[in-house]
Amino acid sequence: xxxxxxxxxxxxxxxxxxxxxxxxxxxxxxxxxxxxxxxxxxxxxxxxxxxxxxxxxxxxxxxxxxxxxxxxxxxxxxxxxxxxxxxxxxxxxxxxxxxxxxxxxxxxxxxxxxxxxxxxxxxxxxxxxxxxxxxxxxxxxxxxxxxxxxxxxxxxx
Amino acid sequence: xxxxxxxxxxxxxxxxxxxxxxxxxxxxxxxxxxxxxxxxxxxxxxxxxxxxxxxxxxxxxxxxxxxxxxxxxxxxxxxxxxxxxxxxxxxxxxxxxxxxxxxxxxxxxxxxxxxxxxxxxxxxxxxxxxxxxxxxxxxxxxxxxxxxxxxxxxxxxxxxxxxxxxxxxxxxxxxxxxxxxxxxxxxxxxxxxxxxxxxxxxxxxxxxxxxxxxxxxxxxxxxxxxxxxxxxxxxxxxxxxxxxxxxxxxxxxxxxxxxxxxxxxxxxxxxxxxxxxxx
Numbered sequence: 001x002x003x004x005x006x007x008x009x010x011x012x013x014x015x016x017x018x019x020x021x022x023x024x025x026x027x028x029x030x031x032x033x034x035x036x037x038x039x040x041x042x043x044x045x046x047x048x049x050x051x052x053x054x055x056x057x058x059x060x061x062x063x064x065x066x067x068x069x070x071x072x073x074x075x076x077x078x079x080x081x082x083x084x085x086x087x088x089x090x091x092x093x094x095x096x097x098x099x100x101x102x103x104x105x106x107x108x109x110x111x112x113x114x115x116x117x118x119x120x121x122x123x124x125x126x127x128x129x130x131x132x133x134x135x136x137x138x139x140x141x142x143x144x145x146x147x148x149x150x151x152x153x154x155x156x157x
Numbered sequence: 158x159x160x161x162x163x164x165x166x167x168x169x170x171x172x173x174x175x176x177x178x179x180x181x182x183x184x185x186x187x188x189x190x191x192x193x194x195x196x197x198x199x200x201x202x203x204x205x206x207x208x209x210x211x212x213x214x215x216x217x218x219x220x221x222x223x224x225x226x227x228x229x230x231x232x233x234x235x236x237x238x239x240x241x242x243x244x245x246x247x248x249x250x251x252x253x254x255x256x257x258x259x260x261x262x263x264x265x266x267x268x269x270x271x272x273x274x275x276x277x278x279x280x281x282x283x284x285x286x287x288x289x290x291x292x293x294x295x296x297x298x299x300x301x302x303x304x305x306x307x308x309x310x311x312x313x314x315x316x317x318x319x320x321x322x323x324x325x326x327x328x329x330x331x332x333x334x335x336x337x338x339x340x341x342x343x344x345x346x347x348x349x350x351x352x353x354x355x356x357x358x359x360x361x362x363x364x365x366x367x368x369x370x371x372x373x374x375x376x377x378x379x380x381x382x383x384x385x386x387x388x389x390x391x392x393x394x395x396x397x398x399x400x401x402x403x404x405x406x407x408x409x410x411x412x413x414x415x416x417x418x419x420x421x422x423x424x425x426x427x428x429x430x431x432x433x434x435x436x
Contacts, residue, residue: 112257
């Protein structure tokens with residue numbers, strides 16, 4: 001089996017794994033990055049979202065074959081950056097986190113959105129989060145949190 | 158031995174499938190889900206697989222005098238942002254899947270999956286798109302309604318790859334798309350409706366309508382459309398009820414987990430009535 005090389009959370013990595021393996025399983029099992037969650041396993045809930053070349057992708061339906069040469073960032077790699085801190089602080093202050101299983105995917109979705117569009121309208125935020133399900137908050141607090149992060153973190157994106 | 162091949166070029170991909178055994182995969186947003194075996198297990202591709210999504214030579218949008226040519230592996234999200242992509246197609250793509258899935262989902266994948274509810278397909282039928290297929294021994298180009306032969310079935314052989322979608326450029330004065338689904342994103346259509354018309358000095362010059370998720374494939378009735386061309390707008394509106402009756406026999410939805418046939422038929426004919434009323 002050929003090895004597949006890519007950049008994971010800023011570091012070059014190489015792995016020998018079947019090309020059809022779900023990126024989600026490789027991240028969780030081979031690299032121990034458990035912040036990326038499996039929700040539906042069908043691409044509908046967004047709990048497994050990661051950044052590939054800095055855009056949101058669902059890792060549950062992404063074969064490892066396509067990781068070659070890409071820059072992949074999980075919530076662990078994004079944590080600690082000033083952008084992450086701004087989003088995480090706003091999520092805490094607005095009550096955007098309850099049970100927490102959707103939170104890594106929500107933060108990845110927020111980063112993908114703000115990187116493309118640093119001053120999104122409420123509607124644009126709702127579209128940006130539309131592939132991520134949350135069964136606790138009812139979404140309004142998450143939408144508010146992202147508006148707040150965009151405002152308080154102005155200049156970071 | 159089951160072979161999984163990640164080709165670097167289209168030529169390598171064609172060579173890899175020349176034995177007629179392996180399957181091909183584009184972005185994987187349908188196939189990886191349909192073949193999944195659960196957490197920690199490999200999805201099921203027992204005949205081998207050739208991975209096409211990263212073939213950069215199939216990622217392009219080119220405009221010529223009379224058509225738009227879309228490379229088969231162009232992600233939907235790029236089409237959404239591309240200046241040459243027609244607005245009606247952008248409206249449809251914006252309602253397909255979610256931002257995350259659109260990064261890897263392709264129109265070619267929607268064609269190969271051939272779901273009667275595939276949202277890009279309704280557009281391809283509406284504007285008479287052509288699909289170009291290539292194999293190691295040659296190429297052929299077919300209209301979308303000949304590519305798709307039934308629910309989940311196409312005329313593609315196992316040695317062929319979809320390489321390009323050709324969208325003829327039309328002039329329309331009126332365009333409409335409506336998707337009926339339970340959620341903004343990631344909803345599989347209960348029903349979908351696309352229509353376009355070109356009206357000049359109150360005369361219908363072009364009139365076309367397509368219905369999704371209400372039959373084995375997308376429904377478009379060119380014979381009905383032809384009879385409506387050349388009529389005046391007010392005459393068309395007066396004839397609305399009889400036009401809908403003519404379409405009704407072609408709208409044959411099923412009951413399934415997403416909706417039922419009564420709802421699907423009612424909403425589809427109502428959408429047609431509304432389109433005619435607002436011309």
